Amino acid sequence: MSVTADRLSGTAAPGVPAPPAGLVVLGRYDESPGYVVNRPQGSDSWLFTWTTAGGGELRHGSAATRAAAGDLVVLAPGSPHGYGVAPDAPHWRFWWAHCQARPSWLPWLRPYDRGDGLYVVTPTPAALRARVESAFHRMRTDARRPPGTGEPAPGREATDDRIAVAHDTVARELALCALEEVVLLTAGAARRRPPAPGLDPRIARVQELIAADPGAPHTVDSLAARVALSPSRLAHLFTRQVGQSPMRALREARLRHAARLLEATDLPVERVATASGFVSPFHFHRVFRERFGMPPGAYRSGGPMVGT
Structure with a gap:
């Protein structure tokens, strides 16, 4: 049939x-x-x-x-x-x-x-x-x-x-x-697929650290210390292999985490910002609008779904 x-x-x-x-x-x-x-x-x-x-x-x-x-x-x-x-x-x-x-x-x-x-x-x-x-x-x-x-x-x-x-x-x-x-x-x-061929295991580990807790106070220095690299070496390797800097990847992870909190909780927007690792609410509003096309409050109210 x-x-x-x-x-x-x-x-x-x-x-x-x-x-x-x-x-x-x-x-x-x-x-x-x-x-x-x-x-x-x-x-x-x-x-x-x-x-x-x-x-x-x-x-x-x-x-x-x-x-x-x-x-x-x-x-x-x-x-x-x-x-x-x-x-x-x-x-x-x-x-x-x-x-x-x-x-x-x-x-x-x-x-x-x-x-x-x-x-x-x-x-x-x-x-x-x-x-x-x-x-x-x-x-x-x-x-x-x-x-x-x-x-x-x-x-x-x-x-x-x-x-x-x-x-x-x-x-x-x-x-x-x-x-x-x-x-x-x-x-x-589930068992995740092995890292992409050629991806340095230390870079894969940094990606895991960011994904596991995007709201943590990560810095290039702290992430580099976790994988025994100098900050400059980590920034160079990460950008070359991933296509964006460690801090850009961290910001993306934090924004996605914030989006989930807005969808699933009633936390005030300021607390969502803090829980997602953003120190400045003003900065959070600006980058959230840039990423999702609307401010956090409108997103929570049922704005258009963003799939990427």
């Missing part, structure tokens, strides 16, 4: 229209051999898949991967893609979710980039898989909350076990919070 969905902007199951961009839509499928979805025009939203049994194959642009139990595979918007049951697999049981990814998720996914916006987070330790599965169940329950209520509608779980659509702001935000837990659990525990 082959489904061509080149005009659709979201996940296309056989016979099911795709959601428009901006919605949170998810489902749980168990498909037999022959299940294939092709989308030559790609999608306007992100697609997250979590395999629980069997095997699937996914391609995105020129990149491709096979998904097995415990693998989170993420497809970014904008590239032709397709997916289906792997040829030698008896079936493919998986969760999928279409949404606009929060910007703060991207640093967690980037170490698993296989090219062309295909992210393969593998393997998730077996001890965490039940918790990931529980997060998807909670995501589905929260997505099905009727507008204006605090609880799922009675019987909605039994009505349609395959697809759920979050229709209002509360349902969408709760569902995204559950998906964020999936991203953090899998990306934080």
Whole structure:
């Protein structure tokens, strides 16, 4: 069975229209051999898949991967893609979710980039898989909350076990919070790919230190001391191999951390700035606006999502 969905902007199951961009839509499928979805025009939203049994194959642009139990595979918007049951697999049981990814998720996914916006987070330790599965169940329950209520509608779980659509702001935000837990659990525990060929291990270590705690009072001197380099040598190596200075990379990490705090907490903007490592609130407002195209307060109020 082959489904061509080149005009659709979201996940296309056989016979099911795709959601428009901006919605949170998810489902749980168990498909037999022959299940294939092709989308030559790609999608306007992100697609997250979590395999629980069997095997699937996914391609995105020129990149491709096979998904097995415990693998989170993420497809970014904008590239032709397709997916289906792997040829030698008896079936493919998986969760999928279409949404606009929060910007703060991207640093967690980037170490698993296989090219062309295909992210393969593998393997998730077996001890965490039940918790990931529980997060998807909670995501589905929260997505099905009727507008204006605090609880799922009675019987909605039994009505349609395959697809759920979050229709209002509360349902969408709760569902995204559950998906964020999936991203953090899998990306934080999976085995990351080796550093790019030729990347100095000391530079890779500095990148890890920045990513682990962007709000810390890092300086070129302090980072250099952690990897037994002189500050000038670190700055030269880092800029040559990464394409930007250590302090530029640190500022980017701090801005992404601030964006996540604005999305996920009610902290005052000044405290967000401090927690993200910015000493001056004025400087924080200026660089945040430069990076995201709006001031922090507008970003928190639901400004346009920035994906890079």
